[in-house]
Amino acid sequence: MTSIVQIKDLKKVYEGGFEALKGVTLDIEEGEILALLGPNGAGKTTLISTVCGITNPSSGSVSVGGHDVVTGFRGARRLIGLVPQEINLEPFLKVWDSVAFSRGLFGKGRDDAYLEKILKQLSLWDKRNARVMELSGGMKRRVLIAKALSHEPRILFLDEPTAGVDVELRKEMWDVVAELKASGVTIILTTHYIEEAEAIADRIGVITKGELLLVEDKTSLIKRLGQKQLKIELSDPCDAIPEALSAYALDRVDDGHALIYTYDTQAERTGITQLLSDLAKTGLHMSDLQTMQSSLEDIFVGLVKEDAA
Amino acid sequence: MNLSAVWAIYYSEMARFFRTLAQSFISPVISTSLYFVVFGSAIGSRIDQVEGVSYGAFIVPGLIMLSVMTQSLSNASFGIYFPKFIGTIYELLSAPINYFEIVLGYVGAAATKSLFIGLVILGTASFFVDLQIQHPIWMLAFLVMTCISFALFGFIIGIWAQNFEQLQLIPLLVVTPLVFLGGSFYSISMLPAAWQTIAMANPVVYLISGFRWSFFGLADVPVAVSLMAIGGFMVLCLGLIWWIFRTGWRIRS
Numbered sequence: 001m002t003s004i005v006q007i008k009d010l011k012k013v014y015e016g017g018f019e020a021l022k023g024v025t026l027d028i029e030e031g032e033i034l035a036l037l038g039p040n041g042a043g044k045t046t047l048i049s050t051v052c053g054i055t056n057p058s059s060g061s062v063s064v065g066g067h068d069v070v071t072g073f074r075g076a077r078r079l080i081g082l083v084p085q086e087i088n089l090e091p092f093l094k095v096w097d098s099v100a101f102s103r104g105l106f107g108k109g110r111d112d113a114y115l116e117k118i119l120k121q122l123s124l125w126d127k128r129n130a131r132v133m134e135l136s137g138g139m140k141r142r143v144l145i146a147k148a149l150s151h152e153p154r155i156l157f158l159d160e161p162t163a164g165v166d167v168e169l170r171k172e173m174w175d176v177v178a179e180l181k182a183s184g185v186t187i188i189l190t191t192h193y194i195e196e197a198e199a200i201a202d203r204i205g206v207i208t209k210g211e212l213l214l215v216e217d218k219t220s221l222i223k224r225l226g227q228k229q230l231k232i233e234l235s236d237p238c239d240a241i242p243e244a245l246s247a248y249a250l251d252r253v254d255d256g257h258a259l260i261y262t263y264d265t266q267a268e269r270t271g272i273t274q275l276l277s278d279l280a281k282t283g284l285h286m287s288d289l290q291t292m293q294s295s296l297e298d299i300f301v302g303l304v305k306e307d308a309a
Numbered sequence: 310m311n312l313s314a315v316w317a318i319y320y321s322e323m324a325r326f327f328r329t330l331a332q333s334f335i336s337p338v339i340s341t342s343l344y345f346v347v348f349g350s351a352i353g354s355r356i357d358q359v360e361g362v363s364y365g366a367f368i369v370p371g372l373i374m375l376s377v378m379t380q381s382l383s384n385a386s387f388g389i390y391f392p393k394f395i396g397t398i399y400e401l402l403s404a405p406i407n408y409f410e411i412v413l414g415y416v417g418a419a420a421t422k423s424l425f426i427g428l429v430i431l432g433t434a435s436f437f438v439d440l441q442i443q444h445p446i447w448m449l450a451f452l453v454m455t456c457i458s459f460a461l462f463g464f465i466i467g468i469w470a471q472n473f474e475q476l477q478l479i480p481l482l483v484v485t486p487l488v489f490l491g492g493s494f495y496s497i498s499m500l501p502a503a504w505q506t507i508a509m510a511n512p513v514v515y516l517i518s519g520f521r522w523s524f525f526g527l528a529d530v531p532v533a534v535s536l537m538a539i540g541g542f543m544v545l546c547l548g549l550i551w552w553i554f555r556t557g558w559r560i561r562s
Contacts, residue, residue: 052403056557074311074405082403088396092328097321104317105404147400 003027004079004155004186005051010060012046012210020046022210023060028188030154033181034215035201036190037300043210044190045085048157052082064155078106081148085159085190087140089147091133095124098132099146106151118149122176138169145176156180158189162196174200194300198222206303213303222299223265230261230272232279233288242282248275314406318414319421322388326422334426337376341430344372345437348494359496362525365438370521371493372434377427377452378459378488378513382480385419385463390470393560402561408554412464419460420453427452440524447532448523454539455516461546468559487513492521497529512538 005028012021020043028034036044049055051062053073061068067075090098099115119125122142127135132143141161148156158177162170170193177187177200191197197204198218205215214221237256248271251260263270279286326334349365356364392398401411434440442448463480470476491513497505508514509530519535522528528535553560 054399054402054561056561077403077405080403082399084396084399086396088399090391090395090397092325093321097324101317101321102400104320105314105400105406107311107313107405109313 002030004030004065005188006061006063007047007051008061008063010047010050010062011058012043012050012055013058020210021050021058024207024210024212026205026212026215028155028186029203030186031181031184032202033177033187033189033200034203034205035197035218036188036205036207037192037194037197038190038207039192042208044207045159046210047207048082048159048188048190052080052157053077054082074107078151079154081151081153081156083141083144083148083156083158083161085163087137087144089132089140089143091131093132094129095119095132095135095143095146096128098143099150102147103150108151114152115146115150118146121179122146138165138172141165141169141173142176149180153185155186155188158187160190160192162191162193170196206300208303222293227262227298228265228270229292230263230275231290231292232259232261232286233290234258235285235287238284242284244278244282245275248278311404311406311410314404315410315414315417318411319418322384322415322418323421325388326384326418334429337380337426338429338433341372341376341433342437344368345434349437359499360525360527362527363438366440367496367521367525368494369431369434369438369440370524371491371517373427373430373452374455374491374513374517374520375488375493376430377423377455378484378516379480380423380426381419381456381459382463382466382484384422385416385460386467386470386476386480388415388419389464389467390476393467394473398560408550411554412461412550416457416460416464419463420456423460424453424456427456442524443526444523448520451516451520451523451535451539454543455520458539458543458546461543461550465546465549465553468553471559487511488517492517492529496527512542515539 005026007024007026007028010021010024011019013019024043024047036047038044046055050057051064051069053069053076057070061070062076063069064076065079067073067079069076093101096115096119099119100110103111103115116125119128122145124139124142124146127139132140135143145158145161161177162173165173174196177189181187189196189201201218203215204218204221206213231253233254234257238252238259239256241250241252241259245259248261251262252258253260261272261275263272276286345365345368348368353364353368358364359367392401431440466476466479470478490508491511492508497508497514497518500508515530515535515538518529519532519539522532522535552558
């Protein structure tokens with residue numbers, strides 16, 4: 001794969017000295033969905049704003065499709081569509097006019113057939129003559145996406161596309177994103193919903209306090225950083241963890257009806273065989289066994305906590 | 310040059326003008342007609358002539374300038390302030406356009422609207438008074454230059470303003486008094502000597518004087534000075550706008 005966006009040592013210091021980005025380096029591959037995960041104030045929106053030209057970088061460089069975003073801003077911006085976090089739309093405009101305006105602004109000639117296609121794709125065709133202020137919140141978000149897609153961009157930035165929307169609409173948005181990916185659009189989305197990143201991203205970047213902690217393939221990230229837990233359900237409850245099992249750092253749960261063993265999947269030995277053998281020696285009888293994989297959320301919380309420590 | 314973007318902004322701004330036709334077009338026509346009734350007929354009937362021109366006709370250039378200046382200011386300042394206020398400015402900042410193209414779109418539309426209003430007022434005035442324009446080309450040139458330079462000034466106000474109160478501050482507290490005191494309804498020569506000297510510090514005097522000259526051949530200051538004043542004002546505004554976009558002042562963090 002080739003990088004369509006290259007960010008090198010990007011720093012952003014706001015007036016007043018707040019360092020929003022502390023030297024971010026990131027390559028975004030063409031055709032992928034990259035989710036930037038981070039808590040509020042992590043620098044996600046600043047990073048997107050700097051790539052898109054809304055914020056001036058303090059130092060470092062950003063190249064989009066081979067065009068520097070400062071010196072070759074026209075070439076770079078033509079490739080980018082941006083869906084902002086806030087619903088920023090002119091309320092009095094009709095949906096069609098609003099989308100057509102965006103297309104013109106990005107230097108594209110009139111193409112009614114293309115606009116019709118994206119409005120239909122986003123289920124907005126029936127509302128094309130409605131004024132923006134007459135639409136529901138979900139519809140307005142879709143108008144923002146339609147505007148961002150109006151000039152046929154190769155890269156789409158979605159800044160918290162599902163912040164504050166209901167579950168149904170969130171799923172609809174994910175479907176839209178999947179369709180866009182299928183059509184070859186590179187998608188970068190910021191979110192603080194772990195499940196969103198887990199559901200739709202190919203790669204995940206974790207950003208906090210202006211630093212990119214890691215960028216990795218979603219599956220390998222979960223696998224690499226994931227911890228597994230073994231739940232041993234007991235036939236008879238135990239009052240305390242037997243001394244002979246103290247080395248395993250077990251957690252007693254369900255009023256002593258079960259024990260939890262946490263282990264590293266990447267370790268040379270998981271210790272499960274020895275644990276079960278030692279368990280049998282203590283006279284405890286197990287009725288069932290169950291393993292659980294830690295979620296991306298657990299990984300994320302762990303990473304951010306680690307960084308704060 | 311991204312002409313498509315310039316057109317998109319221009320078209321969108323003009324569409325707003327036609328969407329709010331009553332506010333943008335009918336109200337200045339009505340208020341100008343009222344000026345004619347009050348100043349032209351009621352007061353004008355007691356003033357014979359000013360420098361050989363009937364008072365009703367004499368105030369026409371001043372009235373047009375009054376409307377054109379205030380309309381250019383308000384149209385251009387609102388045009389760029391509104392996207393800032395509702396947040397749609399992000400689209401302008403992330404689009405492949407440079408500052409000159411943004412200015413061309415917004416200022417071009419604001420200037421077109423006020424030019425249109427100016428010409429409508431001229432037409433309305435012709436129903437009230439007998440008008441003869443001695444230098445029609447110059448009249449049009451002065452009108453267009455005033456529309457453009459005040460739209461540029463309005464654009465700066467729109468970027469500077471951080472709320473609606475500030476948006477109105479300069480037009481109401483600075484420009485309107487300067488226009489009223491700039492000889493819209495009288496000749497500067499009618500003022501006492503000391504006030505004539507003070508009036509020369511009012512830049513609007515030069516614009517109204519030049520414009521009035523194009524109608525009647527009468528001027529409070531030489532026409533060349535008027536032209537230099539308006540040209541200088543335009544260059545000053547363009548310089549300020551260039552600086553605003555270069556530094557991103559109040560638009561780009």
